[in-house]
Amino acid sequence: MATQALINPQIVTWARQRAGLSKEDFAQKLGIKKVERVVEWEAGTSKPTFVQAQKIANATNIPFGYLFLVNPPKEELPIPDLRTIGNKHRNEVSVEMRDIIKQVMYKQQWYKEYLRQIGEEELPFVGRFTTKNTVYDVAQNIRGELGVPLPQKGSWEDYQRQLINAAENSRILVMRSGIVGNNTRRKLEVSEFRGFAISDKLAPVIFINSSDAPAARLFTLIHELAHLWIGSSGVSDLGNEHAEEEKFCNAVAGEFLVPEKEFHEMWNPLVSLLNNVVAISSRFHVSKLVVAKRAFDCNAIDSDTYREFYQREMKAFRRKKSSGGDFNITAGARNSALFSSAVVAEAMSGRILLRDAGSLLGIQPNKIKTYASKLAL
Template sequence: MAEAFVNPQLLSWARQRAGFAVADIASKLKVPEDKVEAWELGLQKPSFSAAQKFAAKTYIPFGFLFLDEPPEERLPLPDLRTVGDNPIGNYSLELRDTILIASERQDWYRDYCLSEDRDKLDWVGCCSIENFASALATTKELLGGHLSERPKQFDQYLRQLISRIEDIGALVMRNSVVGNSTTRHLSTDEFRGFAITDDYAPVIFINATDTPQAQLFTLIHELAHLLVGESGVSDLNPKNGNRIEIFCNRIAAEFLVPTGEFQRAWQHEITDWRRNLPDLSLHFHVSQWVIARRALEHAYIDDKTYWTFYREVLTAFNKKKKDQAGGPSYYQLINTRYSRKLASAVASEALSGRMLFRDAQHLIGVKPDNLKSFAEKVLNW
């Protein structure tokens, strides 16, 4: 069997980059651990087949294993997450690949907009971080700021806001895994969302592992990023000290639950603070989690109380999701994972003969034989 003259240093780099121990990659390749160790020490060479599998399991191009040294990899977006006042400064492979997937689709959609002679989006970057009042007014103008116009249920409100944000030109993507890989899960412990600014194809990505309640807040937070023209990865921690995150958190909080009205409605005399949640949730048309977050921001509850409540919400959400039979169809997920706006544009280009069906499948995951059916049943063509 032909040997692959790979660089042993690159084997070790690829394994560690993927976060695997020697035992992990040996198990995935179904080979003894000492064989992997021999490859990485340069004592043996893997076969071409084994080297190809090694590259696939560590999520790198096969050709990387033949480089003289590991490629320099920069963070694909600014890291705005903090521990205290210090940036975290490290992305998992899952987050990095998710950003690259979103960026690739953004690039395609930008070219599509240019080919259609569309105008630049005048709202992207139109606000200043130095003028909160103006930014909040712009958010209300774009999305509608009247409480009476909001659907009563927060999940309906979330869908309405996503639709409005796509109507004004952004691509909104929500996913809990990397692309379509159900074995590569995203973590809310690492990030809640990110924004990628662009004059034609701005992107909002929401980590769908998070509760739908929290996703509503994330959506407005990331929109605020686009309004001030600041790309970045967010954790939405109320204690985040980054000035951009503070600003975007404030926009989301004030848009969803205005301070003055919240302060007037909160009942301090109630012994159990949670008894405030149902009524205020219905009043503002948001989730009880958003109300709890506002209570923390106004020092009506402390950090420990808030995080205990959030963990309860997250646990209940995960249990409900696990107990639910089935779920949305794969094609319904396409609109969520890659944005309905993108899916519609790709399907239109492919069905009109202006792009190859295989390229369409790469972008939105719909097989060529099913693209027409997808357009009819999901896009309502």
């Protein structure tokens, strides 16, 4: 008879609920035909075997040792949660969101120590402004620091690439992913968050949730840059009812991408939303979704109209089939080219082990040279 694992039933319930699983889904994930077995484990009337306990830990993404704790551990996000529903803060946080924040912070802390070792100085633009400054001044300062003028040609995709490159040239790590690590089954839900910023004068980081429509990510990029300029870390959902700094960062992003004065000059209330959006997006080389967001912020359309437009764009995005792309290019976006370059250089020089470099980059140690070659590092 297999040895029973004397785990705490309370922890099983906590782990299941934390992972957002019903008892039925939990049983299915564990390969158990009868949900009553899960009910018994949570009630403490029976115990799982050690093999089953390991499956419980794996299914809920917790360390195996947690199952033997007396009480569930207290978990707090390491950065402020600025997401709201109405005027109330959102309390629920998925395991995926917690884990991606931890992964990004792990990389950020390594990079910060690396910068200290090579003698880099603090960045003067981080925390240069507050929400008491004007939206226009902050937007203009971001543009000046990045050295990217309003585009005169090219697509919004070209503009976004240019801005990301400029941000990394200013020593801002820009990381993008729609999953946790390399696990395609652990998707990041855009309904939960669209991005976050880690405001640090030495090693600032922006993370963009790639599960969002590509057309919406440009707005998220500038929104998170605004967070850095006011020295504010936090998780954002970019909704319409937020804390003061969220409203401010939304306004900065809007002013940066589509200046209000020019927007009002171009907006024609006598034509359809689509006609307005197409004309303005063409002028500023941003997506239709960014223009629709700007129209809402400038009170040209109401919240229902904007929400309907956004949902249509998201449906169109989901209908498009993706091959998944080249693994190395995807990993490059997830890690940021700037971070990747530093880690690869340290590994190739022998200052860190290939094993440690692989852990930081989320790739196999023997694939690092190929990864560097693909990204032209």
